[in-house]
Each structure stands twice: as structure tokens, then as C-alpha cells.
Amino acid sequence: MAFQDGFISELVGRRATVNELPIGRVTDFLVNNPDQTFPEVDGLIIKTSQGPRFAPMDTVSDVDADGAVALSAAPKVAAPPDDEALYLVLDLLDKQIVDVDGRKVVRINDIEIANTGGKLRVVAADVGVSGLLRRLGLRGFGKRLGPWVYRRVPRAMIAWDSVAPIREKNPSQVQLAVKESKLKRLHPSELAEVISELSAREAAAIIHSLDDETAADALEHLEPEKQRAIIDDIGRERAADIIEEMDSDDAADLLGDLPEDQQSELLAEMNQSTAGELRELVKYEDDTAGGLMTTDYVWIFPHRTAEQTIHKIREIAPETEFIYYLYVVDKDERLLGVLTLRALLLAPQDDVIERIMEDDIVTIAPAMRSRDVAATIARYDLLAVPVVDPDGLMLGIVTVDDAIDAIMPEDLAKELPRITPTRRTSRAVKD
Secondary structure: OOOOEEEHHHOOOOEEEEOOEEEEEEEEEEEOOOOOOOOEOOEEEEEEOOEEEEEEHHHEEEEOOOOOEEEOOOOOEEOOOOOOOEEHHHHHOOOEEEEOOOOEEEEOOEEEEEEEOOEEEEEEEEOOHHHHHHHOOOHHHHHHOOHHHHHOOOOOEEEHHHEEEOOOOOHHHHHHHOOHHHHOOOOHHHHHHHHHOOOHHHHHHHHHHOOHHHHHHHHHOOOHHHHHHHHHHHOHHHHHHHHHHOOHHHHHHHHHOOOHHHHHHHHHOOOHHHHHHHHHHHOOOOOEHHHHOEOOOEEEOOOOEHHHHHHHHHHHHHHOOOOOEEEEEOOOOEEEEEEEHHHHHHOOOOOEHHHHOEOOOOOEOOOOEHHHHHHHHHHOOOOEEEEEOOOOEEEEEEEHHHHHHHHOOHHHHOOOOOOOOOOOOOEEEOO
16 A cells, blocks of 8 residues: 555545546545554545445555545445444544543544554544644645744644543443543543543543543542532443442542432442441531541451451551551440551560550541541641540541641642542451
């Protein structure tokens, strides 16, 4: 094939010929495996008098000097439905994409293709003004303005391995069109920023493409209004799966913003333990310790030795990220003491927990206001403070980042690093 590299806009609209006889015009490019790093173009779509026809790339013999695309045989197969393959023009031109490395949403003005090893592949997206001029047939006009001016026309090429297209249509193709591994390169706050720029339907398409854990991390960073819109669009079962993966305090905040019937439907989709914890958390007012607390913490029994406790912590470590304070409780979950991970590691291996724990504990009540919670954490220089009921039963903890979030302006609070665990199940070192 004579064509080596260029842009699809340079071929769209060209005459297609067989034995120098015109049979139609090139209207699109078909890709069967869009999940490849640099997807192979499998063929052209030719508009003929019999309707759109698919011409495999191995039938494209030349791109003539006069601009015609020469085929070795007339295409006979009808173009496949657009939900069975990716159409570069129909599905991508003028559509929004996520520039993963640039961490932003942009719009595709043109697509660069190149002949590598005898196969035509998608290599980059042109999101700059030059791509738009090319599409509009004004590239020559730009050059006529003079080399100095033309060189300054903004060019913005994004390598295809940094592109994640967003497809509103054909939901069955979203998993192919949006590479999950690309989006997972973004920090949750960056991914949330990208999602916040999209329509509710496009945002739902992104969330659909992610695993539950990544989707939960991103959802936690979104504004409540955007969260509700996405929950409405992704379906009850998937929404429940994602909410289960959120930090318990964030999950409770989200559920608390939903109508009671929708809240009940989502809780019914969750496992009983998680649903029970969230039902309790939703009862608390937002501006209280109960509304800020999470049930994600590690609690241990007092009679274990330091060595036994360390072994157990190693077992649960992959499932939790925040192990700094260890809360010591009795069989009724009444708080007895606390110790740091450092204290545990430095203790003699045969010492039992009740001998090395601190029993002079700073605690707060679930009704304490957020400003007082933050003041308590600051006064005692804590990373987290336990929340207990009047009988001393452990209800949860409020971490320093959540306390700060509650008293700082929302836009600034969202920029701060978080120390809370990303998974929402409380962990116990049990007998």
C-alpha cells in the first residue's frame, strides 16, 4: 500500500476505484480491536450506490496521485453495525477524550494513522487548531498566511496510548473503547476532575469502564450533585457495588443525600454487614463526629501477645492501608485502650497487649460538632480519635483529614492528601 502516514481527514471523501473505475467514496475507517495500544485499521467504509460497504485493508492497493483510493476488488460485504466495531470518523471525530498524561478532557479534531510493518494503525489524536484547519480544508490557507504564522498554529498531538475515548453510544463497546489501565494511571482526584467536566452520561461511561475500587476512589472526590447523577445512570446493582468499596464515611454521606427509597434500594443490594454499618452512619448529622467517622479501623483483643498480633496484622495488611493506631476492645467491643504500631513493634514479643497499651484514651461522643472534633485532634496531636457511645462501646474513628475537611473550604479540603484507608471494612485481629 502506497499510503505510509497521514491523517484520516486526508482520505475521507476521496474517490474509491476498481480498475480505475469509480465505485464510491471513502467515508470511514473500521477498527475491530480498539483495545490495542495502537489499534490496527481493518478496512475502509466505502459509500456505494448499494449502500456502505466494507473494504478490507488488504484490498487497498494504492492511493493515486490524483487522490483516488485504488482497490483491487469491489467491496461486497455490507458495513457492520456501529455497535460491533469502532468507526474512527463516526465514533471519534469531534468527540471528547481523556488525555491521560495531560489529565484533561479534550476533543479530537483529527486522527493520525501510519503504515507500520505493512499494517495501518492509529497512532495519535490531533486535538489542536491545525487538525481543525485540516478538517475544514483550510490548511493551505494557513500556509498562505506565511511560514512564520503557520508554524505558530497550535499543534497538539496525543499519542494513542495516552488516549481514552469516551463513547456515549454503544455501551457494550465502552469496555473496549475506554482502556481501564490508562485511566488508572490518574490519581483519584485527577480522575474526578476529568469526570466532573463530562456530561452525566459520559461520566457514567467512564465509571462503567473502571473496576469497583478505582470507581469508588474517584467517586469520593466528586461533588454530591455529580455523584447523584452518576448513581442514577449506572444502575442500582453496579452503584451498590461501588458504594460498598467507598470509605464508610463517604459512602454514608452519599447515601444520606439520596431519597429514602433509592437509599433503601441500594442498601438492599449490599451484603448485610456493610448495609447495617451504613444504616447506622446515615443516622448521624453531617456536622457531627458520627457524621464524620469511619468504621475502617483495626481493633484487637487485650490477651494476645505482641508477636501473635503482628502475625495477624500481616494477614490483614493487604486489605487495609491505615494501620497506625490499634484499638483494644473487649468481647462486647467496649474500648479498653490504644497503642501505636510503633509501640507494638518495639514491645517484647511475649508481652500481652493489655500490658503495653495506653488506657488513658482520648475519646469523643458521636454528637460532638465537627469544629470541636478538629480542635480535639489538634490539641492532642492525633492522627485519629475514637468515637464511643455513653457505655464506652467503640463506634468508629474520625481521622485528621476528615476533621480538616469538615472545617476547611470545600475546594481547598479536596486538594489535601488523605490518610484514610481506601477500603471500607473494619479489620479485627480476632481470637
